[in-house]
Amino acid sequence: MSALAHVPTGSGQPATPPAARSGRYRFLPYLLLLPGAAWLFLFFALPLVQLAAASLYDPSGSLATGYALTWAFGNYPDALQAYWPQFTRSFLYAGMALVLALLMGYPLAYAIAQKAGRWKNLLLVCVVAPMFTSFLVRTLAWKTILSDNGWIVGLLRDVHLLGPDGRLLATPVAVVLGLTYNFLPFLVLPLYASLERLDYRLLEAASDLYASPLRAFRKVTLPLSMPGLVAGTLLFFIPASGDYINAELLGTPKEYMIGNVIDSAFLVRLDYPQGAALSFLLMAAILAVVFGYLRKAGTDEVL
């Protein structure tokens, strides 16, 4: 991040205006916080605590007789033992989708930000436009695209990438492709925002100093786009690893991710303690991944 040091970022701490410190505006910031804080408390903090309580219910309880809060921490290892394959699968698929999305998304964001000229806005609209239709509809569309009798599968069979009975639907490939497609904009948009601010003169300076294009990319472009890259990968990875729609519609039971298991624990099997324990495990795992990642790739602009 050495390049950043020479660029004034404007994010330095401005001195607090003295007027805000005293007088009748003192409580204004808190008042402004109130709606958001109340919202978070009611719809995030409370349900979260309730979910935590549910994850510690006596697993032998039932709907008919009620659940007792017995601090049954054993629910956690039990849930993990029963469903660890789905856990690893979730992170594996989300990781593979993330790699694919980076390979496509970074050049895309770069092209839109630096090379698109007057097409910039149109291209941005193209990235965002699919979000105007529902997530479900977009995923269902992929069923048609990847259909056994569709032209993509036909083409792949003709060039012998797929066997004569091969298929894409109902395979891990379809699920990873679906994840990649559905969450791509979340990666591209923050990346675009970072790359758009990239000062082209810095690249010129790099080449004046005999940096090869690759080296200029590594030493200038990449570090400067780090905030967008970190934000984008997180925005991509977190929902992708918790997703269950893609596995449900494009996959088979063998591709089910942890989201599918939680869905069925709450709605079908009515095993509330297990569902809650799994939700918390997922949250914990994601938090661990995120913190580990931020420490490594750390940028102060995200946190």
Add this chain to the structure above:
Amino acid sequence: MRTPLRPLTRRGLLTGTLGSAALLAAGGSVAGCGTKAATQTEAGCVSEDLSGTEKKLAFSNWPQYMDVDEKDESKRPTLDAFVAKSGIQVTYTEDVNDNNEFFGKVQNQLAGCQATGRDIMVLTDWMAARMIRLGWIQKLDRSKLPNVDANLLPSLRNRSFDTENQLAIPWQSGLAGLAYNGKVTKEIRTVDELLTRPDLKGKVTALSEMRDTIGLLLQSNGHDPANFTSAQFDDALNKLKKAVDSGQIRRFTGNDYAPDLAKGDIAACIGWSGDVIQLGFEDENIAFVVPESGVMLWSDNMLVPNKATHKGNAEELINYYYEPAVAAQLAAYVNYICPVKGAQTEMEKIDPELAENPLIFPDEAMLSKSRVFMALDEKQEREYEAKFQQVIGA
């Protein structure tokens, strides 16, 4: 250039601790010490009937489960006729999309003996059985349902979850059996063929609805889905597991198998008669098969939940829909199995071809092969459902 983490100040520590404690306390008081029992009793949860003074009725049903006028989709001929005849204003809402989802929607009210704002809701057998078991459903007055007594199909009477026919009255019924697309594969006759025939490998789906899939497998093993043991269940499940492990079964579906079957992405499946008839109208290659070993009969039932204040009006509507002429008019639109005897004769006046269709008016031979899945208690339900979900992957 990484800024070091801000050192933890005493103030920060205090705020953090206080905040977390407050959050825990607030949550703890909300969560209480676990949940109360959801079971209600007739004596403990008494519902008032205001039908005498309020000519109103709130009716929750599944989408496309009520006849609409061909020219004007906002008109519902049979329902409008009921309103005109009885003077009862019916608020008809299509808000049941999934049994489990709907259960989640009304669960908190019914568990606490509170009104759901619905007088009739239509739910499938097993969900009806669960709600009856929990004591959430009001008993109907049979003396006000003469048409039901006279016309309900014999195979739908005295079901294990409603032995007196006074809690759950079928709205429409259907079969779960086999279906195939003749363009992609040759005819299929038995469940075993579906699960083992090599040319179908990876082109088969089964229903994620445990009672339908396992029910058919139980029958294919020569067991009775209306009365089976835990060991017989395990047999059927193992058979299913083999088919999943070998890759024969591609996935488990809800209604979404229909477009895949139509496209030919899947060649054969376990499916529902109503869907398959609809597909058959559009493409004659698609056919529904009643396997030799037997077929599952299910119903969606009209239930009057606790604290619904218009039970009398509800009984009037239920009785009205068991008039053969009305039932025929409805069946001509929805194409499910009509639970009303005598509707077939009425149907001949509307559409003779539909009157001949055994998937709307099943004949004796078919009815004798059809079984209703037995009612499970909560422990069994959870155990079986958990085992089944393990096999289907969740």
